[in-house]
Amino acid sequence: MQQHKREEDRRDTSCLICRLIQGELPMYLVCEDPSFVVMLDIHPVNPGHLLVAPKMHVDSFYDVEDALYIPMMLLVKRMSRAIKAVFAPLQVVMATSGVGNRHVHVHVMPVYGLYDVVPKEVIERQEAYTPPNEELVKVAREFAAYLTAQGS
Numbered sequence: 001m002q003q004h005k006r007e008e009d010r011r012d013t014s015c016l017i018c019r020l021i022q023g024e025l026p027m028y029l030v031c032e033d034p035s036f037v038v039m040l041d042i043h044p045v046n047p048g049h050l051l052v053a054p055k056m057h058v059d060s061f062y063d064v065e066d067a068l069y070i071p072m073m074l075l076v077k078r079m080s081r082a083i084k085a086v087f088a089p090l091q092v093v094m095a096t097s098g099v100g101n102r103h104v105h106v107h108v109m110p111v112y113g114l115y116d117v118v119p120k121e122v123i124e125r126q127e128a129y130t131p132p133n134e135e136l137v138k139v140a141r142e143f144a145a146y147l148t149a150q151g152s
């Protein structure tokens with residue numbers, strides 16, 4: 001009962017994914033377990049594009065509790081194998097951004113070409129510019145300094 005109450009407290013009634021999970025909106029459910037749902041993305045990059053989401057509302061991928069991370073990513077891995085078996089794509093890729101819907105969800109997508117998930121102009125822009133060596137060294141040193149200060 002206490003657990004149930006806690007789960008409800010962490011629901012966001014304005015959240016699309018919470019509303020899908022609660023059955024307030026139709027969802028193309030692929031499978032579920034006590035902690036996660038797997039559903040079809042209704043705007044797929046290709047057929048078989050899945051969303052893996054925790055049932056509990058969490059705003060950011062990086063705020064998911066440690067104990068849920070491994071089961072979530074193992075489920076993503078399991079779904080990638082299902083996509084490979086059913087659709088035989090060139091590759092299965094994953095993405096999570098947190099820029100759009102604020103409920104953690106991992107896209108697991110079959111892709112058949114380089115530009116299925118990353119627009120050609122983004123790849124061309126990246127390839128067109130390589131920062132100078134000193135800039136890359138500076139960025140790497142900033143991370144190293146931060147991580148050393150954190151003791152990690």
Ligand SMILES: [Zn+2]
Pocket residue numbers: 011012015016017018019056057058102103
């Ligand atoms: Zn939510």
